[in-house]
Amino acid sequence: MHQVPTLALDGGNLLFKEERLSPGLLQQAKITAEGIVDSYSFMGYDAIAVGGRDLTGGLSFLQAQAERSEFTWLSANLVRKKTMQPIFLPSLVRRAGSLTVGIIGLTGEGGALHFPGGDDALLLNWRRVLPDLVADLANRCDLLVLLSNYTPDENREIARVTPEIHLIIQSSPQSKNQDPELANNTLILQTGKQGKYLGWMLINWQKSKKWGRExxxxxxxxxxxxxxxxxxxxxxxxxxxxxxxxxxxxxxxxxxxxxxxxxxxxxxxxxxxxxxxxSGQAPATFENHFIALKENLPEQPEVRKIVDSAKSRVNVAGSSQAGSSATASPPPELQPETLVFTGWLTCALCHGPQTAFWKETGHSSAYQTLVSEEQQFNLDCLPCHVTAQYKETLISSNDVLLLSLPPHLQQVGCEVCHGTGKKHAASQNRSDISRKPDEAVCRRCHTPERDENFNYENDILRIACPASGSGQ
Ligand code: HEC
Ligand code: HEC
Ligand code: HEC
Ligand code: HEC
Structure with missing residues (x-):
């Protein structure tokens, strides 16, 4: 492609997956967040809006990241309670070739104030901050861009009442890739979450400042x-x-x-x-593309290094979390005897053929997979690579437990599919155990994000335990 002046922008919500995380997970997730900041800095980003999910680690954590970032964090509506002054920069003006581009950031309202340090902060509705900001920037800029993690509906409303904004890049946590939608004279678009896609837009801006089909x-x-x-x-x-x-x-x-x-x-x-x-009447035009960031795309070695280093630091942190929880004896409800899952060794006593079959499947070595990746202390990975949940029965939300599982639960074991089996092992009654796991059981781990091509009907045939042959 020929060289054109570029701006690299993001609507925010990129540092954390949730707005609330358990303490152990949060400690690890902060390390990942630092890695994300380093990668975006390396990639030469210009500006990113502060999203609710960027504040999960707390206000001072994000401020520390802003210090390290080589790009600018923007939020026009997150203000100090005392002074009502924005905590991050509200907007930024950049040159792109011959154009002056104004960039504004808005933090969406979805629960964004429940973060450590949030007591000092106030999230104002966009209606209170946007009009003045836009009035000022519209005079100075050829093109006005809003980075917003408000909901799609709210962004349409912004477009309706603020025609001076030409482009809204949104990052609502639910949404997927969304082709540009023209609302009034504002294009609204979004790239799906989790970094599976990169959106790029080629804009042919014109003096008319009007989008149109040329x-x-x-x-x-x-x-x-x-x-x-x-x-x-x-x-x-x-x-x-x-x-x-x-x-x-x-x-x-x-x-x-x-x-x-x-x-x-x-x-x-x-x-x-x-x-x-x-004569300045030609409409502005654009081309929009989503690039799927498939595994087979060439690696950027510098970014690979940042990612590997963050992953390894996460594992080290998890390892010391596991170490300190092992020495500080766990509370009674976390004692191995009281665990709801009994583990595959018990089932193996009576179900030889099924156990032999299961041992050949990837489920039996799922934890080993994490070990060889040196990620066995990563709380983000563990819940899907061990025996810690069946439907509503779960120990996967307990950091300490998850990091100190006994060896016979360090697999995707029998009870992940058949349900907790202590009672059944004692009664040997079939009514105490579930025979065929339904699709929802698999989907908890085989999510679109982790296993795009999962197909219940086909895939269950590959892991369905065999019958015992003659007798039990
Ligand atoms: C002490 C022996 C024993 C242990 C231990 C045991 N089972 Fe069973 N299991 C049986 C017997 C016997 C049956 C057959 C019951 C029947 O046909 O009524 C059975 C049946 C089953 C079935 C088939 C249920 C059905 O509806 O057809 C499953 C699935 C199963 N067991 C899973 C497990 C799992 C998982 C564990 C470990 C948590 C386990 N069993 C532990 C003896 C055992
Ligand atoms: C607790 C999470 C979890 C659940 C529940 C789960 N899986 Fe898996 N599954 C995994 C993981 C992790 C792997 C990859 C294991 C590895 O290779 O390390 C995997 C691998 C597989 C594979 C690849 C084949 C193989 O032998 O490795 C198939 C097929 C599969 N699962 C089907 C299913 C089906 C069908 C269900 C529901 C009945 C299911 N899984 C439930 C986590 C899960
Ligand atoms: C939401 C559940 C889930 C989480 C969280 C998860 N995994 Fe997995 N993982 C899976 C499933 C399901 C598969 C099997 C996918 C398939 O068969 O295509 C898998 C497969 C893998 C494989 C490939 C195994 C093989 O040899 O084929 C690796 C490596 C892996 N996961 C590592 C990780 C790491 C590292 C993390 C944490 C950073 C992680 N996983 C978090 C569900 C999960
Ligand atoms: C990933 C899910 C999964 C895991 C893990 C798993 N099973 Fe199964 N199991 C199945 C499915 C699917 C079937 C077949 C159910 C059907 O089609 O009726 C099955 C069937 C069985 C049956 C009944 C066999 C028969 O036809 O009489 C037993 C017993 C059993 N499993 C025991 C075990 C034991 C023991 C383990 C662990 C060592 C285990 N399963 C692990 C999914 C799983």
Whole structure:
């Protein structure tokens, strides 16, 4: 692609997955968040809006990140309670080629005040801050961009009452990739969460400051394509026929005439477009793309390094969390005897063939997978790679427990699919155990994010334990 002036922007909500995390998970998630900040700095981001999920680690944590960031965190509506002054920069003006671009950040209201340090802060509704800010920037800027993690509905309302904003890049936590939607004279768009996609937009801005379909340009492109086709056909005939024959060849002469016509139409359209642009009436146009960040794309070695280092620091932190919880003896409800899950060794006593089969599946070595990745203390990974949850029965929300599971629960074990089995192991009664796990059981771990192609009907055949043959 040819070089064009670029701005790298993000609507926020990128540091944490949730607005509330357990203490152990939060400690690890902060390390990941630092890695994200370093990656975005390396990638040369310009500005990012402060999202509710960027404040999970607390106000002072995000301020410390802002200090380290080589990009600017923006929020026009997160203010100090005492002074009513914004805590982060409200807006930023950047040059992009010959354009002056104003960038505003807004923090959405979804629970964003429940963060450590939030007592000092106040989140104002956009209606209180946006009009003045826009009035000031609209005078100085050619193009006005809003980075917002408000809901899509709220962003449409912003677009409706603030036509001076030309582009809203939103990052509502629920949404997926969203093609640009024109609301009034504002384009609203979003790239899905979790860094699976990168959105890029090529903007051909015009003095009119109005988005529109540029019919002349499209017609021109179409005519030029047609011209290419005719030129090709003319060349083929010229290669085939002698010079004298060409003179008498009706189809050839017709092609030459069509080419003449097309050329004069193209010149006419080129002129028309030139006049539109010069007079400032041409509409602005854009192209939008989502690039899927597939595993097979080439690595950026510097970013790889940042990611690996963050992952390794998370594991080290988890390891010392596990160490300190082992020495400080766990409270009674966390004693192994009182654990709701009994573990695969018990089931193996009576279910030889099923156990032998399960041992061949990836489920039995899921924790080992984390060990070989050196991520076995990462609280973000553990719940799906061990025996810690069946439907509503879970120990996966307990950091201490999760980090100190006994070895016979360090697999995706029998009870993850068949339910807790202590009672059944004693009674040997089939009514005390569940036979076939339903789709929701699998989907808890085989999420779209982790296993895009999961298909219950097919995949269950690959892991369904065999019958015992003759007798039990
Ligand atoms: C002491 C022996 C014993 C232990 C231990 C045991 N089971 Fe069973 N299990 C049985 C017997 C016997 C049956 C067959 C009951 C019947 O047919 O009525 C059975 C049946 C089952 C079934 C089939 C249920 C059905 O509806 O067909 C499943 C699934 C199962 N067990 C899972 C487990 C799991 C998981 C564990 C470990 C948590 C476990 N069992 C531990 C003896 C045991
Ligand atoms: C507690 C989380 C969890 C649950 C519940 C779960 N899986 Fe898995 N599954 C995993 C993990 C983790 C792996 C990858 C294991 C590895 O290779 O380290 C996996 C791997 C698989 C594989 C790949 C084949 C293989 O042998 O590795 C299949 C197929 C599969 N699961 C199907 C299912 C189905 C069907 C269900 C529901 C009946 C299910 N899983 C429930 C976590 C889970
Ligand atoms: C929401 C549940 C979930 C979480 C959280 C999770 N995983 Fe997994 N993981 C899975 C499932 C399901 C599979 C199997 C996917 C498949 O079969 O395609 C898997 C597969 C893997 C595999 C590939 C195993 C193989 O050899 O094929 C690796 C490596 C892995 N996970 C590492 C991790 C790490 C590291 C983390 C934490 C940073 C993590 N996982 C967090 C569910 C999860
Ligand atoms: C990923 C999910 C999963 C895991 C883990 C799993 N099973 Fe199963 N199991 C199944 C499915 C699916 C079936 C088949 C149910 C059906 O189709 O009726 C099954 C069937 C069974 C049956 C009944 C077999 C029969 O036809 O009589 C037993 C017993 C059993 N499993 C025991 C175990 C034991 C013991 C373990 C652990 C060592 C285990 N399962 C681990 C999914 C799982």
């Amino acid at each position: 019919d002349t340009t499209r017609e021109l492109a179409f005519k030029k394509q047609e011209l290419d086709g005719i030129n090709g056909r003319i060349r083929r005939i010229e290669r085939r026929e002698s010079r004298e024959d060409l003179l008498n060849l009706r189809s050839y002469q017709n092609l030459l005439a069509s080419r003449e016509n097309l050329l004069s139409e193209i010149i006419f359209l080129e002129n028309e477009r030139h006049v539109l642009i010069e």
